[in-house]
Amino acid sequence: MEKIISLKNVSKEFKVLNRREGLRGSFMDLFSRDYKIINAVNNISMEIEQGEIVGYLGPNGAGKSTTIKMMTGVLEPTSGDIIIDGRIPYKDRNKYAQNIGVVFGQRTQLWWALPAIESFKILKDMYQVKDKDYKDMMDLFSSTVDLDKLLHKPVRQMSLGQRTLSDILAAFLHNPKIVFLDEPTIGLDVAMKSKIRELIKTLNKEKNTTIILTTHDMGDVDALCRRIVIIDKGTILYDNDIEKIKSIFGNYRTLKVRLGKTSEELNEEAIKKEVEDMELKLKEVYPKAQTLHVSDVDEWINILVNEDEVEMIDVLNFIQRQRKIYDVRLEEISTESVIRKIYEGGLE
Numbered sequence: 001m002e003k004i005i006s007l008k009n010v011s012k013e014f015k016v017l018n019r020r021e022g023l024r025g026s027f028m029d030l031f032s033r034d035y036k037i038i039n040a041v042n043n044i045s046m047e048i049e050q051g052e053i054v055g056y057l058g059p060n061g062a063g064k065s066t067t068i069k070m071m072t073g074v075l076e077p078t079s080g081d082i083i084i085d086g087r088i089p090y091k092d093r094n095k096y097a098q099n100i101g102v103v104f105g106q107r108t109q110l111w112w113a114l115p116a117i118e119s120f121k122i123l124k125d126m127y128q129v130k131d132k133d134y135k136d137m138m139d140l141f142s143s144t145v146d147l148d149k150l151l152h153k154p155v156r157q158m159s160l161g162q163r164t165l166s167d168i169l170a171a172f173l174h175n176p177k178i179v180f181l182d183e184p185t186i187g188l189d190v191a192m193k194s195k196i197r198e199l200i201k202t203l204n205k206e207k208n209t210t211i212i213l214t215t216h217d218m219g220d221v222d223a224l225c226r227r228i229v230i231i232d233k234g235t236i237l238y239d240n241d242i243e244k245i246k247s248i249f250g251n252y253r254t255l256k257v258r259l260g261k262t263s264e265e266l267n268e269e270a271i272k273k274e275v276e277d278m279e280l281k282l283k284e285v286y287p288k289a290q291t292l293h294v295s296d297v298d299e300w301i302n303i304l305v306n307e308d309e310v311e312m313i314d315v316l317n318f319i320q321r322q323r324k325i326y327d328v329r330l331e332e333i334s335t336e337s338v339i340r341k342i343y344e345g346g347l348e
């Protein structure tokens, strides 16, 4: 089957001025410019099928956004070939735009002063969406999002979460074949993140939209992607099934609890002992939980839990039976820790 997205040996170099320091330096810069080349993306190849949701992951500066910009036609590759839905993105930008939707997290493409619904109407005209298709799409949107609350607010009065929701809806409005989402959940709280994941999942399922998603949040990847591509320093490090990573990495989350302290417990020795005791006891009660690890950071006790081994709620209940808990948090594993694990030789 013809792949909807195909990248072959794609590279992107940026030429940046190496500025010299001080007044003398600036003076020298006037006469001889000293450039350096940044290989933001270095000889990457990948193919993606219609309907896939691919997590495009990597540490800061890895080249994710640069790849997305080339795929959306904003940047021209220095070398290599990109063919998406039969077109070369940067060459054919107007026609190509009809087939794609884009969301760059924290930057809205909606008209700031207008209520979202007005922006949607402009987009409808721009993309020449038929009345019936528009209505169908709005019906689909309202099946997952409370549209009434959202649509009539000027974008500038929206919270970041509401704006991101509106942006995602706007990107899907003309029913493009491919949608690029560059960190759509950045800066959002847990509830809003899960709402956005739900929305993306529904749209992908109903419309069979191909989705490329960059994120630093392993929760996004867990909820949405079956395949991940990991890029670092411009080079693809891993391109495969998420399950394979999970089977090696396990199903970990960190439970953080803050315990009320009595004065005798405030010394470091006592805390250290308490943490050790807790780990021992937990392993005793849940013999399967062998990778469970307890540590303390500031006033928090961190318990790394593999949920394939033991239920999170059991661990929490266990602690609650022993001690008064003042505060609880759950922390997802970040994509960074997965990537670190891959570096450490966990895969292949």
Ligand SMILES: Nc1ncnc2c1ncn2[C@@H]1O[C@H](COP(=O)(O)OP(=O)(O)OP(=O)(O)O)[C@@H](O)[C@H]1O
Pocket: 014, 015, 016, 038, 039, 040, 058, 059, 060, 061, 062, 063, 064, 065, 066, 067
């Ligand atoms: N317009 C530009 N001019 C010069 N260098 C650039 C430009 N855009 C990106 N770079 C450099 O290219 C490299 C890749 O940047 P890119 O924004 O693609 O990373 P990223 O993976 O999206 O990172 P992040 O997770 O921080 O968003 C970085 O070293 C960056 O500084």
Ligand SMILES: [Mg+2]
Pocket: 064, 065, 066, 182
């Ligand atoms: Mg980026």
